[in-house]
Amino acid sequence: MEPIFVLDNVTVRFGNLAALEQVNLTIQRGERVALIGPSGAGKSTLLSLLNGTQRPTQGEVRVLGRPLARLSPRERQAIQRRIGTVYQQFHLVENLRVIHNVNAGRLGSWPLWKSLISLAWPLGVDQAAAALAQVGIPEKLFARTSDLSGGQQQRVALARVLVQNPDAILADEPISNLDPERGREIMDLLVHISETTGKTLVVSLHAIEFTQSHFHRIVGLRQGRVQFDCPAGAVDGTLLAGLYQL
Numbered sequence: 001m002e003p004i005f006v007l008d009n010v011t012v013r014f015g016n017l018a019a020l021e022q023v024n025l026t027i028q029r030g031e032r033v034a035l036i037g038p039s040g041a042g043k044s045t046l047l048s049l050l051n052g053t054q055r056p057t058q059g060e061v062r063v064l065g066r067p068l069a070r071l072s073p074r075e076r077q078a079i080q081r082r083i084g085t086v087y088q089q090f091h092l093v094e095n096l097r098v099i100h101n102v103n104a105g106r107l108g109s110w111p112l113w114k115s116l117i118s119l120a121w122p123l124g125v126d127q128a129a130a131a132l133a134q135v136g137i138p139e140k141l142f143a144r145t146s147d148l149s150g151g152q153q154q155r156v157a158l159a160r161v162l163v164q165n166p167d168a169i170l171a172d173e174p175i176s177n178l179d180p181e182r183g184r185e186i187m188d189l190l191v192h193i194s195e196t197t198g199k200t201l202v203v204s205l206h207a208i209e210f211t212q213s214h215f216h217r218i219v220g221l222r223q224g225r226v227q228f229d230c231p232a233g234a235v236d237g238t239l240l241a242g243l244y245q246l
């Protein structure tokens with residue numbers, strides 16, 4: 001089967017700085033991949049290439065077999081809708097009720113009138129409730145988002161992605177703002193969803209203690225380059241020390 005993501009000799013420059021340099025990476029459907037590496041190594045930039053929010057300076061990005069740079073805006077959006085992303089900062093509208101934040105995941109597929117009506121009279125209640133049940137907080141459907149804890153807000157962000165029914169979930173440091181226990185719960189949940197639905201999971205992480213237990217494969221980035229790319233079980237202290245050395 002076609003890989004879900006291919007980066008073919010990709011470089012991303014911001015002015016003189018190469019955030020990523022000549023990166024080759026292929027991710028198969030259903031794989032769970034952890035991206036690790038020191039601050040500034042290029043992890044977020046890599047994720048933003050995979051969801052199409054960043055374009056490469058050189059090289060080609062293919063998602064679901066389609067070269068993003070050669071698609072029309074409409075085709076590109078259709079591909080982007082098949083990739084869901086959660087972020088460290090959740091990116092929720094805090095003064096809205098949870099259901100509206102969850103439904104925001106469907107705005108790309110709803111016509112404008114439906115989105116506007118839904119703000120006053122929530123539509124898609126069953127799907128939003130099902131997504132919230134999947135992330136373990138069904139009772140929060142009509143709660144005000146600002147009343148939720150950080151861990152619960154990350155669950156809402158994940159539910160927003162789930163109503164989109166993407167083929168892949170990307171998570172950019174999803175647990176950096178959470179306490180260790182809440183962080184573990186979110187990591188377990190991401191893996192559970194990937195295992196039960198077959199969705200591909202690509203997560204950037206500073207908490208390397210999860211890499212062996214939660215992922216098939218670990219990609220170590222350093223200064224914009226892939227320093228190693230191997231099965232989780234093959235990563236040892238020597239590889240990690242080389243990755244994080246000052």
Ligand SMILES: Nc1ncnc2c1ncn2[C@@H]1O[C@H](COP(=O)(O)OP(=O)(O)OP(=O)(O)O)[C@@H](O)[C@H]1O
Pocket residue numbers: 014017018019037038039040041042043044045046
């Ligand atoms: N929009 C941008 N404009 C200019 N420079 C940028 C931009 N985005 C990222 N960079 C730079 O590119 C490099 C890689 O950044 P990136 O955020 O991808 O790293 P990271 O590995 O995710 O870091 P962290 O772990 O701290 O989040 C850094 O030097 C960063 O300052």
